[in-house]
Amino acid sequence: MLPISRRIERALLALLALLFAWATAGGNATATESLDSLRPVVVAPGIFVFPGSPGAPSPGNGGIVSNIGVIIGSSGVVMVGTGTSDAHGERLLQAVAKLTDLPVVLAINTYAGPEHVLGNTAFARHGIPILAHRDTDDYMARNCENCIRNLQSAIGEAPLAGSRLERSNELIDATTSMRIAGRQLEILHFGATQQPGSIAVFDSRSGVLFAGGMAAFDVTPDAHDADLPAWKAALLEMRRMPLRWVVPGRGPVGEPVRLDEVIAYLGGLGDATERAYRSGVDLAEAPRAAGLPQFSKWAMYAAVHPRNVHFQYLKLETQELAR
Amino acid sequence: MFDRRRFISLLALVSLPALLAALLPTAMAVTAEDAEANVEMWNKVRASMFANRQISEQAENVITLEAPPRAEDASTVPISIHTKLAQTADRYVQKIYLVIDNNPSPLGAVFTFTPDSGRADLETRVRIEEYTHIRAIAELSDGSLYMAKRFVRGSYGCSAPGGKESIEAQARLGKMKLRITDPITLDQPVQAQLMISHPNNSGLVMDQMSRLYEPSNFVRKIEVTYAGKPVMTAEVDFTISQNPNFRFYFLPRGEGELKAEVVDSRELKFESSLAIRATAATLQPPHQHQ
Incomplete structure (x- = not known):
C-alpha cells in the first residue's frame, strides 16, 4: 500500500487533471469562459503554461487558442509562443512578472499561427529577441496579412488593435542546442512536418516537451500545410525521447503516450483521404467521404477535419500531376 | 395581468415587417443573404450579358448548382453543375455561364456543350x-x-499566394492528366476528368514579401473533342483555381480519340489525348498520350 502522502498526491494530481480536462473541454461554453488564459498551469518546477481555449477563435475567447509556455531558469525566462495580439503579448509579460522577477530573455515562435506569433510586437517592444525557424519566419511574412484579416473576421477588430506582424530576429535552420536562462534547451526541427518550419522545444532537466503545432490533445490538429508522413515520423521520434510531459500547441498538458492519438489521427487522415481520392470521389465530396468518426469528439473536428481532408486531397492531385 | 401597452408594441413589432413586405414588390424582398450580396453587380452583369431576356429561376428541372455554404479554402471552392436535360439535338443545354458576383471578374467562365456532350454537367x-x-x-x-x-x-x-505551390505549378506548366474512371458503354454519357498544371495567376495578388504583383498568367480556353467533334469548350479566366480541374461528359458513339487543347493568356498551347478503342463488350481507354 502506498504511503498516505503519495496517495494524497495521486488523488490531487487526478483531481487537477480532471479540473483541467473540465476547464478545457470543447464545446462547453461556460467551461470555455471560465478558463483563464492568464492563470498559469504548473507543469514541472519552473515550467508553466498559460492555457489557450480549445475552441475556434471567437469574440468570447478573444482568439486566445494557443497554449503559451513559460520556462523559468536560474537567470531568466524563455517563453514558448507570444500570444494572439499585441495586447495579449503585453498581458502575458505582465503575468510572467507575477511569477518571477527574472527577465524574459527569449521568445520562441514554434509555428506560424496568428494565435502564437501576433504578440511578437509586445516582446520586441521590450527588447526581447524572438527565435523561429527560417521557414516559419518566411511563412509568416507571406501569410500574416491574410491571417490577421481572417482573425479579425472571427474575433472582431478591437482585440487586434495595434497588432501587426513582427518578424522573428533569431533564425535557425536546423535542430539547435542552447544554454539559455540557466537551462539547457533543445530546439528540435524534424524537417517540414505540420508546417515547413514547425519546431518543438525540449527542456531536458524537466523532461517537458513543448510540441507546438505538431501536437494537439482533444483538439483536431490543423494539417492544412502538412507533410503527413514527415509529421508522423517526427511524432514517433518524440516518442523515443525521454519525455515526462508534453505541452501541445492546443489542449491540455498530457503524458507522452498521448502523442499516439495524434499519430493515429494523421494516419487516419492520410488513409481516408487517399481512399476517397483513389475511388474517384471529387473534392466537394471528399471531406464527407473521408470522415473519421473516432475523432469526432475532438474540439474543432467539424471545422478543421474537412479542411484537412480538402488540403490533403489537393496535395494528392499535385503529386499525380508531378508524375 | 394583461398588459395592453406591451401587447400593442408586440403587435407593432410583429406586423411591421409583414406590412413592409406586403408593400414592397416581392422582387425586392430582402433576405439575409441578399443583404450581404452585391445585387447591383449582378444587375450590371445581367444587363450587359442578357439585356432584357427573361431568366427563369424556377430552374430545378433544368439546372442545379452545388457549392459549399462555407468554403474550406476560398482559393479552391469546388462547385458542381448538374443539368436535367437529355442532350438531344432538338433541345439541349448549349451554354452555361458562371457568374461570381463579388469577384473582380464576375463572369468567370462560359462553357459550351453539344448533343455529343451527352450531359452538360460540369x-x-x-x-x-x-x-x-x-x-x-x-x-x-x-x-x-x-x-x-x-x-x-x-x-x-491562409495559404500563401505566390508560394511554393505556385512555383511548382509554373515549373510543370501545361502538364495535363486526362482520364476516365468508369467503364465505358457505347451511346452512354461518360465522365472524363482534365487536370492542368498551371499557376492560373490573376495578376491581382501581391506577394507579401516582395510587395510585387505576380504577373497575370492563366488558362483562357479549353476545347475538348471526341472523334473530332466538340464535346466541351470553356472560355475561362483566373476565376478558376490554380491547377485547373474539370469533370465533364462526352457521348462515345464509337471508337475515337478524346482530345483536350488548352490555350493560356500568353498564347501557349498544350494538348493531351486519350485513345478509346472497342473491346469485346465495352470501350476502354488504354493510356494517355501527351
Missing part, C-alpha cells in the same frame, strides 16, 4: 474573393435561360 473549382453569390445560367438551344445560384461564405485562405 465540376470545377473556383476562387472567391469574398462572401458572394455564385450563379450558373443555362442557355438552351431554344434560347431560353435558367439560373441556379448558391451563396458562399469564404474566408481568405
Whole structure:
C-alpha cells in the first residue's frame, strides 16, 4: 500500500487533471469562459503554461487558442509562443512578472499561427529577441496579412488593435542546442512536418516537451500545410525521447503516450483521404467521404477535419500531376 | 395581468415587417443573404450579358448548382453543375455561364456543350474573393435561360499566394492528366476528368514579401473533342483555381480519340489525348498520350 502522502498526491494530481480536462473541454461554453488564459498551469518546477481555449477563435475567447509556455531558469525566462495580439503579448509579460522577477530573455515562435506569433510586437517592444525557424519566419511574412484579416473576421477588430506582424530576429535552420536562462534547451526541427518550419522545444532537466503545432490533445490538429508522413515520423521520434510531459500547441498538458492519438489521427487522415481520392470521389465530396468518426469528439473536428481532408486531397492531385 | 401597452408594441413589432413586405414588390424582398450580396453587380452583369431576356429561376428541372455554404479554402471552392436535360439535338443545354458576383471578374467562365456532350454537367473549382453569390445560367438551344445560384461564405485562405505551390505549378506548366474512371458503354454519357498544371495567376495578388504583383498568367480556353467533334469548350479566366480541374461528359458513339487543347493568356498551347478503342463488350481507354 502506498504511503498516505503519495496517495494524497495521486488523488490531487487526478483531481487537477480532471479540473483541467473540465476547464478545457470543447464545446462547453461556460467551461470555455471560465478558463483563464492568464492563470498559469504548473507543469514541472519552473515550467508553466498559460492555457489557450480549445475552441475556434471567437469574440468570447478573444482568439486566445494557443497554449503559451513559460520556462523559468536560474537567470531568466524563455517563453514558448507570444500570444494572439499585441495586447495579449503585453498581458502575458505582465503575468510572467507575477511569477518571477527574472527577465524574459527569449521568445520562441514554434509555428506560424496568428494565435502564437501576433504578440511578437509586445516582446520586441521590450527588447526581447524572438527565435523561429527560417521557414516559419518566411511563412509568416507571406501569410500574416491574410491571417490577421481572417482573425479579425472571427474575433472582431478591437482585440487586434495595434497588432501587426513582427518578424522573428533569431533564425535557425536546423535542430539547435542552447544554454539559455540557466537551462539547457533543445530546439528540435524534424524537417517540414505540420508546417515547413514547425519546431518543438525540449527542456531536458524537466523532461517537458513543448510540441507546438505538431501536437494537439482533444483538439483536431490543423494539417492544412502538412507533410503527413514527415509529421508522423517526427511524432514517433518524440516518442523515443525521454519525455515526462508534453505541452501541445492546443489542449491540455498530457503524458507522452498521448502523442499516439495524434499519430493515429494523421494516419487516419492520410488513409481516408487517399481512399476517397483513389475511388474517384471529387473534392466537394471528399471531406464527407473521408470522415473519421473516432475523432469526432475532438474540439474543432467539424471545422478543421474537412479542411484537412480538402488540403490533403489537393496535395494528392499535385503529386499525380508531378508524375 | 394583461398588459395592453406591451401587447400593442408586440403587435407593432410583429406586423411591421409583414406590412413592409406586403408593400414592397416581392422582387425586392430582402433576405439575409441578399443583404450581404452585391445585387447591383449582378444587375450590371445581367444587363450587359442578357439585356432584357427573361431568366427563369424556377430552374430545378433544368439546372442545379452545388457549392459549399462555407468554403474550406476560398482559393479552391469546388462547385458542381448538374443539368436535367437529355442532350438531344432538338433541345439541349448549349451554354452555361458562371457568374461570381463579388469577384473582380464576375463572369468567370462560359462553357459550351453539344448533343455529343451527352450531359452538360460540369465540376470545377473556383476562387472567391469574398462572401458572394455564385450563379450558373443555362442557355438552351431554344434560347431560353435558367439560373441556379448558391451563396458562399469564404474566408481568405491562409495559404500563401505566390508560394511554393505556385512555383511548382509554373515549373510543370501545361502538364495535363486526362482520364476516365468508369467503364465505358457505347451511346452512354461518360465522365472524363482534365487536370492542368498551371499557376492560373490573376495578376491581382501581391506577394507579401516582395510587395510585387505576380504577373497575370492563366488558362483562357479549353476545347475538348471526341472523334473530332466538340464535346466541351470553356472560355475561362483566373476565376478558376490554380491547377485547373474539370469533370465533364462526352457521348462515345464509337471508337475515337478524346482530345483536350488548352490555350493560356500568353498564347501557349498544350494538348493531351486519350485513345478509346472497342473491346469485346465495352470501350476502354488504354493510356494517355501527351
